[in-house]
Amino acid sequence: xxxxxxHNHHVILSEAASLELGCNYSYGGTVNLFWYVQYPxxxxxxxxxxxxxxPLVKGIKGFEAEFIKSKFSFNLRKPSVQWSDTAExxxxxxxxxxxxxFGKGTRLSVIA
Amino acid sequence: GAVxxxxxxxxxxKSGTSVKIECRSLDFxxxxxxxxxxxxxxxxMLMATSNEGSKATYEQGVEKDKFLINHASLTLSxxxxxxxxxxxxxxxxxxxxxxxxxxxxxxxxxxxxxxRLTVL
Numbered sequence: 001x002x003x004x005x006x007h008n009h010h011v012i013l014s015e016a017a018s019l020e021l022g023c024n025y026s027y028g029g030t031v032n033l034f035w036y037v038q039y040p041x042x043x044x045x046x047x048x049x050x051x052x053x054x055p056l057v058k059g060i061k062g063f064e065a066e067f068i069k070s071k072f073s074f075n076l077r078k079p080s081v082q083w084s085d086t087a088e089x090x091x092x093x094x095x096x097x098x099x100x101x102f103g104k105g106t107r108l109s110v111i112a
Numbered sequence: 113g114a115v116x117x118x119x120x121x122x123x124x125x126k127s128g129t130s131v132k133i134e135c136r137s138l139d140f141x142x143x144x145x146x147x148x149x150x151x152x153x154x155x156x157m158l159m160a161t162s163n164e165g166s167k168a169t170y171e172q173g174v175e176k177d178k179f180l181i182n183h184a185s186l187t188l189s190x191x192x193x194x195x196x197x198x199x200x201x202x203x204x205x206x207x208x209x210x211x212x213x214x215x216x217x218x219x220x221x222x223x224x225x226x227x228r229l230t231v232l
Contacts, residue, residue, distance in 0.1 A: 015157065036223075043223055044225065045206070090155060094221075099146050099158050099207075099221070100146070100158075100162050101158070102148075102155045102156045104154065107153075
């Protein structure tokens with residue numbers, strides 16, 4: 001069974017700082033990888049996803065993620081965060097035809 | 113497209129009562145639906161997977177007699193929390209996955225807005 005590890009529990013950044021959130025997964029076969037965001041009081045929204053092809057994936061709101069197969073990683077990045085990026089970020093993995101498995105999430109707090 | 117709705121969005125009930133939560137795929141046929149549970153400040157934990165017309169598959173540690181799941185049609189799944197107790201208070205989120213005709217293809221799961229259950 002697959003598992004997902006998000007190393008950062010809570011990240012605090014100033015506006016305009018660069019962001020990188022780590023995500024590592026455990027699964028031996030082909031995977032689909034996702035990053036979801038959950039703004040305070042709202043439901044999950046898909047930021048970006050990787051199925052195949054270019055390992056550098058661009059998503060909404062200026063986010064991108066890079067799939068590094070050799071490292072089993074799918075880190076999320078944004079060059080310059082805004083206050084409105086304050087949210088909980090979840091990495092998720094799907095192996096084969098299985099349901100999505102989520103990491104524990106990383107809370108991002110952006111301060112002015 | 114690919115919208116998933118849940119009803120109710122929040123519910124408060126007394127201990128011992130049963131609560132039904134509906135999950136609907138509004139513009140696509142959901143061959144598979146998933147029910148997740150999210151505790152405060154924690155991640156989503158998969159409770160069960162249901163395919164239309166067949167019995168749900170429950171994750172280890174989830175009581176199937178406690179959390180009844182019915183996926184009677186391709187657009188509707190229900191989760192019934194039977195004899196609810198305060199420890200069942202949580203945020204319940206459904207997710208649906210359709211066939212190849214859905215935007216994003218068969219690989220993507222679409223999430224409902226969640227139902228907050230509070231058991232007094």
